[in-house]
Amino acid sequence: MSRRVVLLLIALLSPLSSVATEVANLYTARVDASLKLETGLSQGFDQVLVRVSGQRNALSNALVIGQKSSVRQYLVQYGYIDEGGKRWLEVTFNQEAVDRLLRQANLPIWGSLRPMTIVWLATEQNFERELVSEQSPLLAEANLADVLRQRGVPMMLPLLDLDDIMLVDAADVWGNFPVPAIQASARYSADQMVMAKLYQLSGEQYQLQWSVYQLADMQPNAIAKAWHQSQLQGELNTLLPEWLEQMADVFGQQYATQAGLSATDSVQVKIHNLTDLSRVLRAEQSLSSMAMVSQVDLQDFSANYAIFRVNLLGAAQDFYRALALDKQLQAMETFETPMVGADGNVVEENTAVDQQAPETKPAMPSYMWQM
The missing domain is CATH 3.40.50 (Rossmann fold)
Structure with missing residues (x-):
């Protein structure tokens, strides 16, 4: 060879x-420090948009193109660093503003x-x-x-x-x-x-x-x-x-998840092994940090578990797919991406969704918190 x-x-x-x-620093980019500052900021913005959307073709979106002249409104900070024998311009952009732009452009968001x-x-x-x-x-x-x-x-x-x-x-x-x-x-x-x-x-x-x-x-x-x-x-x-x-x-x-500007779905998640309030807060923070989550509310807390209501900026199926990647949460039983009814609850397999039928309370997806 x-x-x-x-x-x-x-x-x-x-x-x-x-x-x-x-993956850390999703909203921070490095570009060649020899570039003119405005060119470097523009290239760093492109890098962040592609990384967060997960798609190179995000840069061809008409709304994204229209924002290229306003890069500084997304800017948090920039500076110069030396690494690997080379000088870099390091640029950090505002996560909330970048995510909002991607949602407005109907582009997906790929979380950390x-x-x-x-x-x-x-x-x-x-x-x-x-x-x-x-x-x-x-x-x-x-x-x-x-x-x-x-x-x-x-x-x-x-x-x-x-x-x-x-x-x-x-x-x-x-x-x-x-x-x-x-x-x-x-x-x-x-x-x-x-x-x-x-x-x-x-x-x-x-x-x-x-x-x-x-x-x-x-x-x-x-x-x-x-x-x-x-x-x-x-x-x-x-x-x-x-x-x-x-x-x-x-x-x-x-x-990556296709996320809208307003909550489009809501689900309940039960997490076990939350034996004290500090673990509950950490679990809530973990859920809140997901790109497609707009709000997390604690609904119940017992001696060993907590139930959260999670408002989503996208489809529940995308949420469960992303949740499966969280190493701190282990599904307590193997299940495919759950079917979700209009009320946000999981529909059991082989159960028809009939608005005329009596309401039932299906099994809630349960996870074990891994320390």
């Missing part, structure tokens, strides 16, 4: 010692809780296939780490130590046989898994094929099906950054 290929790929990702799905993705990547050179590991040296000039930072997408590579090698072979990834990699990924506590293969077509042209599999709440012996598959080709120096950009767009489409 070409050393240049290995260098580029390992610059893409590095394994993390723990899962980090809470984002799925950790583990990437199993196989390459081929001279008919030899191998998996990319963290043992390969970093490529200094590659800007792939910048793409991940700019998009706010947490990813990791497997360690490929003895435990991994005993389960996964390059042929498994190359043939897109997910079961071995799913088993090996369990130790990393990732939310989803990407399997990809990269090979040379001719000259400087490469092709990359990739698939995404859900890992969270996967049941034993369940048939693994990719929820997204795609491919792209080009030269390595542009192919790999574009791959990351496409992955970020796909994940944003899956996990």
Whole structure:
């Protein structure tokens, strides 16, 4: 395998010692300090809008374009920092104002809780296939780490130590046989898994094929099906950054929530293991911090649990999908995205929603607070 290929790929990702799905500083951007200030502020604003919406095409929205001349009204602060041998302009924008703009533009909002993705990547050179590991040296000039930072997408590579090698072979990834990699990924506590293969077509042209599999709440012996598959080709120096950009767009489409300007839904959530008021307040704060939540009210508090009424700026199904990514909340029983009736309560499976039928009180989604 070409050393240049290995260098580029390992610059893409590095394994993390723990899962980090809470993405910080979503509303802070870094741009080249050599730019004129107004240009730098504009580029930083673009970076934040794409990161928070989860979509590059947010910048082509007519309302967003119209606000480009008013960037300073969204500005909180800016300053210059030196890092990695380079000087940066660091810009922070007002979260409430940015979110309001995205809602007015009918664009989604992707909150700070984002799925950790583990990437199993196989390459081929001279008919030899191998998996990319963290043992390969970093490529200094590659800007792939910048793409991940700019998009706010947490990813990791497997360690490929003895435990991994005993389960996964390059042929498994190359043939897109997910079961071995799913088993090996369990130790990393990732939310989803990407399997990809990269090979040379001719000259400087490469092709990359990739698939995404859900890992969270996967049941034993369940048939693994990719929820997204795609491919792209080009030269390595542009192919790999574009791959990351496409992955970020796909994940944003899956996990970002379409939020309106006013509350559109309301649900109840029961959280156990809240044994004192401080835990109740922390749980309430965790719910309130979600991008699509407009208000959280404590409705009941007993010796071990609390019930919250949550007003949403979007659909309940999107709320439950986002809630599944919160590592502090563990669903007490496996359930699919609940069906929600007009009253905001969860409708039990196989129960018809009939406005003429007597009202019933269906089971409330319950979670265990993890300390």
